[in-house]
Amino acid sequence: MSLPPDTRSAPSRWSRPLRFAHVAIVGKYHAPGARSAVDEIAQFLHGEGCDVSLEQETAANTGLQQYPALDVPAIGQACDLALVVGGDGTMLGIGRQLARYGVPLVGINQGRLGFITDIPFDSYADTLRPMLRGEFAEDARALMAATVWRDGRCVFEATALNDVVVNRGGVASMIELRVEVDGHFVANQRADGLIIASPTGSTAYALSAGGPLLHPGIGGWVMVPIAPHTLSNRPVVIPSHSEIAVEIVSGRDASANFDMQSLTSLLHGDRIVVRRSEHALRLLHPVGWSYFDTLRKKLHWNEGT
Template sequence: MSMPPDTRSTPTRSDRPLRFSHVGIVGKYHAPGSRDAVDEIARFLHDEGCDVSLEQETSLNTSLTQYPALSVPEMGQHCDLALVVGGDGTMLGIGRQLARFGVPLVGINQGRLGFITDIPFEDFRAKLRPILRGSFEDDPRSLMAASVWRDGLCVFEATALNDVVVNRGGAASMIELRVEVDGHFVANQRADGLIIASPTGSTAYALSAGGPLLHPAIGGWLMVPIAPHTLSNRPVVLPGHSEIAVEIVSGKEASANFDMQSFTSLLHGDRIVVRRSEHALRLLHPVGWSYFDTLRKKLHWNEGV
């Protein structure tokens, strides 16, 4: 005896329960079209059943007052997921702050390069819907904890996702740096500066200075000289557990910057110490995401093939 056909509908992906029910949005609010983009994404999230909040500055500058406004620490405490609408600079700024809370981030690209804000705005609906329900590629990124020491006292601290850069000022002369790794003397280097970069930062300033690309799964750091006096002074890849110390020996108006977003002036004898942060940034990508797809697209590999 044959059984009657099963007329029950097969559940679709959108029928799955939400993995992330409270989503915070951070926007590049000063960019043209940002308000409309944030509003469109927020409406989509609301229709998907999510509670939606806006980061405080994003809320203030877009006037989208129908959504609760949260400070960054409040987002870290209450949101399950953060959406960053902008470019990699926006992601760097908010990522460093949210990493300590363990909140995962998804980047929707309204910038130019988009190495870590990788979802094109026009595709956000199709890409976000499965992510909200737990289908994604998890991509942890290590952070650097940096400090500046002067006469035995810590005078500046910062966290970096891309890089820590020590460089000369506007004077047309090099600076001299004493470099140590794990307490072992490496060399006194004369150059325009030195970049200490994470794998994430290997596609940023370090790449422009001749450094190699590091896959984000590699637990290491790059040490890349900027225009060194000695041409055999080449980029070095170091283990991720290494502590790097850079002392200012000579040179005018030396400074250090961290992800190109925070800055401090340096004096002779200052030591910049860089080690792995206890926190890591957690990026989420659509299923099927590949680092090599990103490199091929953003660096224009295979063009003309």
């Protein structure tokens, strides 16, 4: 005698427990449509069973007061995940701050390029749903810790995810830089400046200055001269455990930029010291994500084939 078929429905894959129960949203709040985008994603997360908070500046500037507003330390202590809604600049700003807390970040792209905010906004729901339940690829990105020294005193310090850039001011003349790696003299370089970039930053300013693309799995930095006087002065890749020191020898109005989001003016004799930070950014991607897919799409390789 045959048994009747089991008519019970199979359990949905989305019945799996949430990996991230409390999610913070960080928005590019000055962008058109930012308020509606943040609110839509927050409602989606609620529907998935997540507790939702907004980064305090995002809450203040979007006017979305129905969600708890948290500053960065509070996000670091209370949240399991941060969703960054915007472009790479938004990710750079919050990523540097959250790295010390070990909170993973997911980027939803509302910017232009989106090398590290790689989930398109129009498909975020289908992409995030499995990620919230543990289906993702994790990618650790090294940060740089930079200090500026003057007369033996540290006068400025910053963290960078993309790059540290030393360059000349608006005067149409080069600057001269003395470059050392791990205390060993490399060269006195005359150029418009020097870029020290991480693998993450190798697709940013360093790329437009002629630097190589570095896979994020490589433990290295690249030093890229900007318009060097000596044509044989080429980009150099060095281990990320190295310490790089750049001294201002001559030139007017030199400055140092850190991810192009913080800036300090430099005087002759100032030394910019760059080391690997003790913290790393935890980026999460959808299962099947590939760095090469990102390059191909963002750099428009193989178009027309």
